[in-house]
Amino acid sequence: MATTERIHGPMKEPDFLNVKKGIGSWLYTLDHKRIGMMYLFGILFSLLLGGAFALLLRTELWSPGKTIVSQDTYNQFFTLHGAVMVFLVIIPGIPAALGNIIMPIQLGAPDVAFPKLNLASFYLWTSGALLLVIAIPFGGLDTGWTLYTPYSLESKTPVLIAVLGVFLLGFSSIFTGLNFLVTIHKFRPQGMSWFSMPLNIWAIYATAIMQVLATPVLGITVLLLAVERFAHIGIFDPTLGGDPVLFQHFFWFYSHPAVYIMIIPAMGVISEILSTFSRKPIFGYRFIAYSSISLALLSFLVWGHHMFVSGQSRLANMVFSALTFTVGIPAAIKVFNWVATLYKGDIRLKVPMLYALSFLLLFTIGGLTGLFLGILSVDVHLHDTYFVVAHFHYVMMGSTLVAFLGALHHWWPKFTGRMYSESLGKVCSIGVFFGFNLTFLPQFVMGARGMPRRYWDYDPQYQIFHQLSTIGAFVLGMSLFITVIYLMASFKIGKKATRNPWGGSSLEWQAPTPPPLYNFEKPPVLHELYNYDDLVEVGENDWQRIGETYDPDDHDDHGEAHVEAKTAPAAEPVAAKVEPVAAKADDPKESADEAKPDAKPEADDNKEPS
């Protein structure tokens, strides 16, 4: 607005990346975006570590018997691959990293409700991650990521260090969930009702419920495990009078909701991406929002389906099988609604959209193969085979990680201010899709044929499937590696990103790119959700809302950009102009080390890319 420009003069508020310099300004930051960025780098590093274990174990499985390593080393490979990927990558991937960066901006808020707790969560995550990584030189971990007793009570590997790590990671997750719950409840701007929140916020909200309610059980479980290992009190060890199956109940009481902690945020970002790149409102907003919440609640009731052959009673099996099928219903609703969103759209196959479409197909396969495992009699045959391995990789990797990559490419320009290489991005997203399917489709076949999981040695009959799978894993690994490389390179050589490169309608696209410390230089204007009628493409990767102007600094490539209504959209766009309530709630003075929003910029924001 003209008044804003007159008041602030030509000086532009520095973005959050440049507001302060030095390593200390990152380590002590209370800014949600910086914390999110630190999560992101930790997660990308963990992804490469977990991926390295995956490639090592796939290499070992190239031939029956020993290919490169012995049984014990292989057992460590799959344990560490699972533990790193689950606890360090997939669980915090979308909520802690991207959720932290994007969710408050999407709410039009300056930060999360408890910035210090947010930083504490990050350091808990870091400590937990370090403990898990430290366990590797101290003898690794060979219990499987599931830590089943009594094996984990007897294992000679440093289980104590690892479970302490898991304990801390659990608290990190709980604090993040708590923080997000309060943020979503309290920091929504006036005018944003529950049913005008972006679906991403709904998903993060559903996730946060589960994080807060389920994760304490994980903490208690690993604590009991540690006590039993340390003090030989009989809890899970049958020789001390304990019950090893009890551990499985405890473990899955957390770890089943954990699957939804992984997948629901993915569903949230996919809703955003599909809508934005189809230029269409999401179809059946309420059904999707309700299905997120119902998935979150149902996820607490189905843990027993991991234990159909564990010796659990038939009655329990029957109840858990029935409940398991109820989970299929909201998942199916979402898929149908996403497909319907494409109808009569104007579909732009940018990198995030390619990932979103991959997600649609992969999640469908992951969900449908879950039906096999929910059926009691079929699960008896398929349980603990590669069929299960393939199924949960379709959900956790094919869906969650692909959605994470889509979300990363969707919001990368917003929080880094740089565009990545579109062509490399497309090549890699296709590489991820084909590499992934080549890796895991053969695993369905060999699993149904009776190949058990966690096998170092196998019958030669399965070799062809293992070899296809290994080739696929390398295609996938290579694509992910190149993705990380070009994303990092974009900091140096990427083109400057505009304020709204994809034409998104939610509030984060009104913030400057990258956003300043408190996200908005002026209060964002709430428009109708997922309405793209008055967003117009004014250049390559540059969209503007009709009738609005922004600080010209944002549009280096196009100079003064004033958009005229090229079309005649009939909708009345502006709903309410609001001040985010949070702006008052969060006194800048409390954010001790942060620069004031109106502080002088310490660096030249407009430095050209070298």
Added chain:
Amino acid sequence: MSSPRKRLSRGARVLVAIGLSASLTSILAFSLFQGTANAQPTGSAGSGTPAGSGTPTPMPMPTPTTGSGSAVLEAGSGSAAAGSGSAAAGSGSAVDTGSGSAGSGSAATVPVAPVAPVGGKPPATKITVVPCGKTPSKVIVKAGDGAREYGFSLAITDPKRDPALHPNDVEVNDIIEFQLGGSVNVIPDTSSDPNLEAPAGKTTCVSVNGEGVFGFHSSTNIRGKFIAKPWYTRLAERKVEDDNGGTFWMPRAVNSAADGSDQMFYAVFALSAFFFIAIAVAVIYLVVKYRHRPGHRAEKSATHNDALEITWTIIPTIICVFLFWYGWRSYIHVVTPPTAAVEISVTAQRWTWEFRHSNGVKDVDLHVPVGKPVRLVMTSTDVLHSFYAPVLRVKQDIIPRRYTYAWFDPQKPGTYRLNCAEYCGTNHSQMGINSEGRRAVVVVHEPGKYERYLADKQALESNMAPDALGRMLYEKKGCNACHSIDGSARIGPSFYKDFGTMVPLASGGPVKMDENYIRESVLAPQAKARPGYPASMPSFEGSLKEAEIEGIIAFIKSLK
């Protein structure tokens, strides 16, 4: 937001129609699958994999004589019954060339080894010189004067060989025929087998009436050995037949109790394929049709449609109810054994199986009769394991200090894969592997053979030479998981050529490896532990009889 439309749009109507037809199709599919109880699963016949379909054993190793003990035991039933039994089995598994002879040769065979008197104490394992005669059940060893087509140099142990093909193996009571050239004598390696001597220039036939390893060498110092094994072990060593008569997706179905499970698999497969293809086609069609291109813009359409959305909520709900219900119905069948079942006790331990039968016979392989329900009562001595035989579609975790159960009704004789499906540590993928690299299997016996197995095995176990008993225990008790017998490194020290040597101790000071040291190490493994090995060996106090400890000592002694 625009108000919900009263009337479904054209696209919505198409989607509703697809959804309804899908649910109808699936319900129809279930009723059909459920209706045809014994029908073959879809596409089973044509799509079977060729892998290993009845590869005949290259070596035309003649199979079973009934043997001395069994001949006596079978006297009542008569050889005709045995013959007809195998004929029936032959028609059942036409591809199985090897097993066709199992039993059929027995009728013609003259028992050659000394017959144990009924009720009397059976003689110890020994080698007997027998008349050669024209009989199919013999192994020919040729040597000398350039004629060395089989035996001797070929008979050197190669641990990586396919056990089913190994030329060392002979069946108990097989006739081993030495066809020796002019200047070659055969001399036994140990003085306990004097009958293994065969003079130069002559044809000599010997037979052995029990399990054991028999080393010999020629006067030209070519070494060889043969390993005598009973018929049921030879059966267990055959290539597993899981993929004979299976489909692309599933191995052969052997357990009639699990037919419902297979029908569910294929029904859900059809349903999933339908939905996946429908969704994939819809996504691709919509993406191509509404892709962005110059001049193309998004069109207005409903942002939601309650009727449509309720439809596609109800359809999955109906499908899920059906899936659950038929899953439960077929499952309750899989877990409810009939009252009259052959009961077998199972003990799983790292990393071997022990199957105990009604008459006390123990084995690492699971031998069961065809056509009779079998119930397993299972427990573990250490960590979790899981009994999993893919052809039976049976899987059940095995829990320490608790019994879990499984049952099945095997319908097709054969040798099948047996796996541990719950991660149990180092050798999880090789549960029950023996020193020859063969993993434990499930053997479904042709009619009548299971009873013979029980009797023969019991007879053999009671007259086993101490070192043969020791070898059997070495494999059955899982010693082989950690201790090699050829000097190669494993988790524990190798037994090879150790006896009588001075071995170093972790607590300092070497000790002579004698009978007492072995005894102590079996009963209290950590008392005099060797350096450089983890303290992971359990004590066998109470689980080994005195004679069995002696057997292990004799076995270790024999490894020179």
